[in-house]
Amino acid sequence: MDSAFRDRASRASFIRKIAAAGAGLGVGGFAVSTVRAAGSSATTPDTVQSIINTALVAEQLATTFYYTALTTPAIMSNSQLGGSSTDPNNPGQPPNGNPGNVRYFQAALDAEIKHAAALAKAGATSPATQFFFPQTTFTSVMGAGGLLAILDTLETAFIAAYLAGISSFVTLGHSDLAEFAAEIMGVESEHRAMGRVIGGTNPANNLTLEKALFTAVSQAGTALTPFLTGQGFTGGATPAIPLPTADKTTPVIGTFGTRLVTMFL
């Protein structure tokens, strides 16, 4: 999976993409009408049902990831998170803990749960009741196989999945769903950046464009398969970790959930 996540986004590809897509009126010489015709002929192997099903699995995976991080002493005892208390609702103060960083994770957990609930209510289905992670995910915060590295990999995959969802929804004639996918995708982008803030990786916002790694949501589903099966991680996998229930996640989130803001401007 790692090889699929190589950085393929660049400014040059950005310019090529927009030019090829036909906004490049002054670059590629394409007439808008020509590009419209090309755009309308696009196809996708995705369906609305397959997209929301994959999205639900991804949100459940993310929920399990953040919940496990927030409840694993080896993670929470890090001075950049809970410190010696390891309690997400009573983190230590710097240098023995960082409440702001803990709250990023609490809010992320809350957001993923709400995304999953919305998808399920809309008809998405998922067979997943548990997930696997690379073996060292919950043994350390830093390092190549540590929590923040896996966070970056997962959130990058989720962002790319929703970007593919945008494209596929449009191709399927659902611009409204494309916008909804984008609303979620932006939140996943925030999560990726927050992970980099915790890691002290500067700049946290290191990308000119979010990475579009998949041409279809189904590819994202394939990329996430090791997290469902435990097979395919170099170095092995954790034991199966059950999807947490609401009575477990609610106290962990505490008062640092997210809000659905329908209008701000």
Added chain:
Amino acid sequence: MTSDLRHGLGTSPTGRRQFLKGAAATGVGLALAGSLPLKALAAAGTTTDTVQTIINTALIAEQLATTFYYTGLTTPAIIATPNLAGKSGSVNSVGSDGNAGNVAYFQAALDQENKHAAALAKAGATSSQTGFYFPATTFQSLGYTSQVGTFLWVLDHLETAFIGAYLAAVSSFGILGHADLSQLAGQILGVESEHRALGRVVAGDDPANNVTLEVASFTAVGDAGAALAPYLTGKGFTGGATAFIALPTQAQITTVVGSNASS
């Protein structure tokens, strides 16, 4: 199905009322007052936008953002604060009394907005803007996202507007039959979402990532353009506007971004 998805998330008190209080103080957003609720006015499957108007508006927004971050990074009242460069006031030589990580967020944001603008311009977007206006107190203090008229308050509102504009672009490009451009708007939107959250990190807001979904403020990109009009004209800010601030040159931007350019 979109309504089903939103319904599944429930509702909670929104920030709109709070924002309007702030808007009344500064005038920001007054252009929207007669057009809400925008969502309710949307006709299914139609848009008032065209590809050209979308990219033109996006270019203006990116130029505005470029001017905003550059001015923040070069104004002593903003940059020479403990949450940014400290007493040195130097973006590329942050003192031990400053916060290099926070400065890096803004340097990278400046770089990204500038690159977005350059790409849009190269793709045929046009803008006649040579500079912008901001609420009069924008560059007088770093402030907080909750402190009306301060730099971080304006950042929060500008980035939310940009996110809303690109969300509208995702939809409008889709209606116009451009799945690829919808996805590209999404790629930019994600970066703007990071900027909003990192502004909240600088402000010390908990949690910085406070929304369940990014806020869809506009039905069409044209509505975003109207909302940004005070920044183009200097008219409409209660409390007045800054002097005209010129769009920085590439040489100026490059120097300020330093080694914190984005990939």
